[in-house]
Amino acid sequence: MKGGKRLGALLLAAVFSLTLGACEGNGGVPEESREVGNAGSSKGEASVGAESSGENRERALSSPALSSGEESRTEEQEEEMLKLQVTAGGKEFSALLYDSETTRALLKNKPMTLEMNELNGNEKYFDLPVSLPAEARNPHSIRAGDLMLYGGSCLVLFYESFSTSYEYTPLGFLEDPAGLGEALGSGSAEVSFQVSAE
Structure with a gap:
């Protein structure tokens, strides 16, 4: 009986360790742990391409931080979003950040220059040295230019659009991600x- 309990506990521990998220071990996200959620994204099966700035503006009016009873942000709320400048490969992109506990904690370390790693042909990620408050949920679809937190400490910048089954805490998005990839x-x-500064 003791042997059966011990075996059960070992199996439970093994399953639990396999389900732990990305951005840990081997200096980054284990590819096998997230490829399922990004099914086909790097191969174009679920890719929907880069969004136009008009479609990205709609994202500003549909904050992930809204309660279920609210349909969209007002123009005034959009103006209150924090503006961020993202620079990659010598090109500057304008981004909007949602006003949340997560983004406020992230910005305590501003400005930041990070060496972000590649994953799945659709994202760059960086393991932050500290965990941030997270409110993860499944967005169902990722859009090029989305900036999200995976787990509590993995900062992710997506440069392709695709469907996902993974959970993220939305941080914000690039207003016009054209040329980001x-x-x-x-x-x-x-x-x-x-x-x-604006």
Whole structure:
């Protein structure tokens, strides 16, 4: 009986360790742990391409931080979003950040220049040295230019659009991600984040 309990406990521990999220071990996200959620994204099966700035503006009016009873942000709320300048490959992108506990904690470290790693042909990620408050949920679809937190400490910048089954805490998005993939390049990339003076 003791042997059966011990075996059960070992199996439970093994399953639990396999389900732990990305951005840990081997200096980054284990590819096998997230490829399922990004099914086909790097191969174009679920890819929907880069969004136009008009479609990205709609994202500003549909904050992930809204309660279920609210349909969209007002123009005034959109103006209150924090503006961020993201620089990659010598190209500057304007981003909007949601006003949340997570983004406020992230910006305590501003400005930041990070060496972000490549994953799945659709994202760059960086393991932050500290965990941030997270409110993860499944967005169902990722859009090029989305900036999200995976787990509590993995900062992710997506440069392709695709469907996902993974849970993220939305941080914000690039207003016009055109050329982002090219600017980030194929391997790791140096990306700077700085609050805009505007």
